[in-house]
Amino acid sequence: MTGIRTGRVAAVTGAGRGLGRAHALALAAAGTKVVVNDLGVDQGGEGGGAGPARRVADEITARGGRAVAHCGDIATTEGAASLVATALDAYGRLDALVNNAGFLRDRMLVNLGEDDWDAVVRVHLKGHFLPLRHAAAHWRAEAKAGRTPAARIVNTTSGAGLLGSVGQANYAAAKAGVVGLTLVAAAELARYGIQVNAVAPAARTRMTERTFAEAMAPPGRGFDAMAPENVSPLVVWLASEASAGVNGRVFEAEGGRVTVMEGWCPGPSVERAGRWEAGEVGEAVRGLLKAARPPERVYGAE
Template identity: 55%
Template sequence: MPGICEGRVAIVTGAGNGLGRAYALGLAAEGAKVVVNDLGVGTHGETGATRGAAEQVVDEIRARGGEAVANTDDVTDWDAGKRIVDCAIDSFGALHAVVNNAGFVRDRMFVSCTPEEWDAVLRVHLRGHFCTSRHAVDYWRGQQKAGRPVDARIINTTSGAGLQGSVGQSAYSTAKGGIATLTLVQAAELARYGITANALAPNARTRMTQTAFAEEMNRHEDGFDIYAPENTAPLVAWLVSAQSADVSGQVFELKGGIISLSQGWTDSPKVDKKARWTADELGPVVRRLLGEREPAKPVYGAA
């Protein structure tokens, strides 16, 4: 029986390890042809730390009867983003999905964060989500203008850190929050071209989470590996498939067998004076609103 991604072509960035590797293998198992992109950097962006990782994943896919090619371009480089897209088209004749997964962390309390660390984290996550997707959108718009049907996907990677904040990860949280918002804008703007955009906030064991949350990330429940990266792969496959064409602008949160949709920022109860407030009036009003709204999820690591 063919998989749900039969005939689809997908790029997965940062696919040499962890979640990206699980996505690439899962997509191939569902029949997709996969461009396995990985620059080979370490958890903190160290060059050459995992050289050959993309090729190893490609070998695994081919050994299981799937089709894949390796790509080692840098997702933060504008011209490289086009090469990644061209790699899919040249290798498989089409492109249907970009799964933006590449990233690293430089964990640091805000008072200790350096400009270099801040810029590096925002670059790999925000610019990294921009370059490949932007070139993919150019390709899909061209297809649509030529009268060819487009059923395309952008799948971004945010994080609980981006949705609610995480102590010691100010740059990472900022970048991931930006990605969640980017997803909403992409979904609104790109629907006219046959492109959907969704984001994942996976709670899984990776090189990044293993560094900060090793004890929790190795926890099992009744023999079920809650934090295995493979738990997220089926959702990625479904989002890449034609079955998800009517789903866009969503942020999916996953942990083990639990899947939910993030509600995002929503309006709270209001007070309308129907005139300008004075400063000394606002204290009681603000406290009333704080008491009436739904409580926010706490920042990770907050006391």
């Protein structure tokens, strides 16, 4: 892959299937040694087992790459710490972290149970925070010792987190939180040689197979626009030294398209010297809304 230096080490969470597997394979193909993390749970976060992570690690090895499996729960302090430790024990270094693990428990808001909320927010948001925190602590120590790294963190958000998605309040809230975490981490960690960005992928995986069931490759063309492998080149580049200077950004990736997402920024405003009355501020707000760009449509909204 042009411009991608070999010999780096990356940890990928949720790499036993889908997007994570595609990222792990693409990183390995680019000459990166990979720690393949997966807890082995089903689509709703139940069960578990070492099989998925080990199969992907074995697949990388069979292709001539280097990989080790890690089956810890990265939404726990112990699991996140051991993910970093596994990279250091196996390869003596860690250069990139790709946070990707997650599952769905979709419900309309009034039917969404507290357990379903907690489980999804835990794996998507806490499961980003803890590996990021432990990797960043290692890299900060390296920087303070005079060995400033070219470290990269690639987080996984979603269109649901950027625009909202009907029936996915827990998932949308968690993925919006990932964006906030990305922006803060990028600002705090840049001084230590750490870049933090996020990708909002659109791809067919276990989590989205019903959504994208019809978006298959046109007959005879051989290009599946919803294949998870389409997203991985961007992840590989962001995880590499070639992405130097790119920090605190959110990208959407789908098929052959990459989009830089432009988030909240000031729009039309109005100001007065004193406090508004409720009726007056209402009139002013209606005027601002007429001048503002209309919001993007929430996924699934009628």
